[in-house]
Amino acid sequence: MRNKWLGSLALVCVTFMQFSCGGCNDGSEGDIKFIPGDDMNTSEVNYNSDAMNEVIASFSSPVEMAALLKDSGVPFSTRYLANPDKVKDYTSSFKKALGLGILSADLGYLNVYSKTSQILDYLVSIRGLTEDLKLGQFFDFQALKRLATSEDNIDSLQFMCVNSYQDMDEHLRNNQRSNLSALLVTGVWVESLYLITQVAKEQPSDQFKETIGEQKGILNRLLPILKIFKSTDKNFEELVQYLEELKEVLDVVKITEHVNENAQAREDGVIVQNEYSVVELSTEELQEIITTTEKIRNKIVK
Secondary structure, eight states, X not given: OGGGHHHHOTTOTXXXXXXOOOOOOOOOTTSOOOOOOOOOOGGGSOOOHHHHHHHHHHSOOHHHHHHHHXXXXXXXXXXXXXXXXXXXXXXXXXXXXXXXHHHHHHHHHHHHTTOHHHHHHHHHHHHHHHHHTTOGGGOOHHHHHHHHTOGGGHHHHHXXXXXXXXXXXXXXXXXXXXXXXXXXXXXXXXXXXXXXXXXXXXXXXXHHHHHHHTHHHHHXXXXXXXXXXXXXXXXXXXXXXXXXXXXXXXXXXXXXXXXXXXXXXXXXXXXXXXXXXXXXXXXXXXXXXXXXXXXXXXHHHO
16 A cells, blocks of 8 residues: 555645755744755755655555544544645745645545545645745646545546656756755655544554554654755754654554465465564553654644
């Protein structure tokens, strides 16, 4: 299921866009502060796009995460979502990229619960962010609005989003603007983790606990990528610091890999061994992950 990250993330074709970082806002006390500075030259950074692709392939999309909540009988709640009107306060490209990731994850959640009116609000805010970042040419708002408000068009929406991403990726790589793709993925991941941890706080379940525990491996892949940019952009320093705190509480999770010896043959004759993992996480450890995730996510959206 995780290998279908791009295809299943139907409403968030702008999620994986990559931006250059401009001047930044000082922020408010207690939040992540953004340091003014010139755009970073990605040619000076040894950025491994394959490493980011591995991160993307390793975690469930916001649509999949939201589907897990809905299938578990969790009712919809706007309390879990970021306020799309807050984008007007995002004055830096760094902040906009993180915010775009956050809103994209929320958009996936809204789509799964078929909240058409709220979907339009988020699409408007996302369109504004892409225009500010000079990537509006890859965002066909009218087409997305039409497809996003009809469940029957989900396949068409997926196709459109994947193609949009491919076009943007090629354009931005050619223009050496791939440095902040990590921020977008970070925003999506943090918000997805926030959604499920907030639900787990109110409605604990073994399935939620297992999904939360599995994020340990994803963060271990993501953090080294973010650290690469610390040398050329001080804005990454504080973000990495906060995620290091999250890594510390996730490191207590024990994950054991197993192989089901009862192999099954597919129709094409290939023998498949079902692999599965067992996550060990105490109630106290889970609560610490929930609290830390909430703190970090709220610092990002403020």
